[in-house]
Amino acid sequence: MTIGLNETRRGFDEAIVRDENGTARKLTPAQYEKLPLADRIRLVLEDRVAFSREGAPVPAREALKVSPR
Amino acid sequence: MTQPLDKAAIAALANDIVARTESTYADFVQRWHLRAERMFLWLMVGQWLFGILLAFAVSPWAWAGKTRVVSNHVFAAVVLGGLLSALPIALIKLRPGWVGTRHVIAFSQIMWGALLIHLTGGRIETHFHVFGSLAFLAFYRDWKVLITATLTVAADHFIRGLLIPESVYGVAEASGWRFLEHAGWVAFEVAVLIYGITLSLRELRRIAENVAQVEALAERETYQASPLPALA
Numbered sequence: 001m002t003i004g005l006n007e008t009r010r011g012f013d014e015a016i017v018r019d020e021n022g023t024a025r026k027l028t029p030a031q032y033e034k035l036p037l038a039d040r041i042r043l044v045l046e047d048r049v050a051f052s053r054e055g056a057p058v059p060a061r062e063a064l065k066v067s068p069r
Numbered sequence: 070m071t072q073p074l075d076k077a078a079i080a081a082l083a084n085d086i087v088a089r090t091e092s093t094y095a096d097f098v099q100r101w102h103l104r105a106e107r108m109f110l111w112l113m114v115g116q117w118l119f120g121i122l123l124a125f126a127v128s129p130w131a132w133a134g135k136t137r138v139v140s141n142h143v144f145a146a147v148v149l150g151g152l153l154s155a156l157p158i159a160l161i162k163l164r165p166g167w168v169g170t171r172h173v174i175a176f177s178q179i180m181w182g183a184l185l186i187h188l189t190g191g192r193i194e195t196h197f198h199v200f201g202s203l204a205f206l207a208f209y210r211d212w213k214v215l216i217t218a219t220l221t222v223a224a225d226h227f228i229r230g231l232l233i234p235e236s237v238y239g240v241a242e243a244s245g246w247r248f249l250e251h252a253g254w255v256a257f258e259v260a261v262l263i264y265g266i267t268l269s270l271r272e273l274r275r276i277a278e279n280v281a282q283v284e285a286l287a288e289r290e291t292y293q294a295s296p297l298p299a300l301a
Contacts, residue, residue: 064282
């Protein structure tokens with residue numbers, strides 16, 4: 001795993017999180033990143049989070065990818 | 070045939086990845102520490118040689134005026150400088166990455182500034198060595214190291230300012246409070262450096278956590294193709 005310190009651009013500008021009771025919440029990247037890591041991993045694994053950038057859906061792998069500025 | 074992950078398997082996988090992420094993050098930080106120590110190893114040697122050169126070339130003029138006399142400054146540079154460099158070098162070799170090693174380096178690096186200032190007769194320009202040293206210490210990305218450095222600067226200037234003001238300010242008499250002005254400028258730089266360190270660490274953690282989530286997706290695919298007994 002290679003991670004460069006300059007690779008910090010976010011791949012999404014909105015995350016829609018579906019709670020276990022089915023309620024959907026729109027979160028900004030900062031709000032999403034404030035969730036505990038274990039919860040975020042569970043959301044991703046259970047397909048309960050959808051990412052979008054400028055209104056267009058973005059696959060989780062793409063949204064979370066660490067890309068150059 | 071793909072196998073869906075049940076709740077228990079997801080929880081186990083999530084916990085495993087969180088633990089690995091913490092370990093990866095700690096490894097990154099530790100590598101920064103080791104890289105900084107490698108730099109200080111050479112810096113300590115270089116400063117010692119530079120200090121001896123300064124004691125021969127500059128100190129006699131700086132302290133004795135027009136008469137060039139090789140004095141006990143050479144002794145100070147060789148012995149005190151040697152001691153200041155020897156302990157950090159020994160710790161870098163014997164205890165690399167240890168928290169005590171970097172605090173000893175911070176203390177020694179600042180005391181090197183003090184020695185160079187003394188060797189140049191309290192020349193004000195030599196005080197820039199202290200500010201450069203703070204920037205070097207920031208390579209550790211450990212704010213606590215900068216606190217050690219700040220306290221060392223303040224204590225050194227306070228004590229020498231009272232006992233031998235010419236050694237630190239280049240004047241025979243100085244206010245006992247002058248050290249506060251110097252310590253204040255140091256604190257100003259340290260505050261900015263700590264802010265930068267905090268941002269840098271936050272970014273590193275964010276990157277590590279994003280990578281962890283992508284790894285979780287990859288591992289889910291692997292698991293679904295061939296479930297592991299421990300998670301099944």
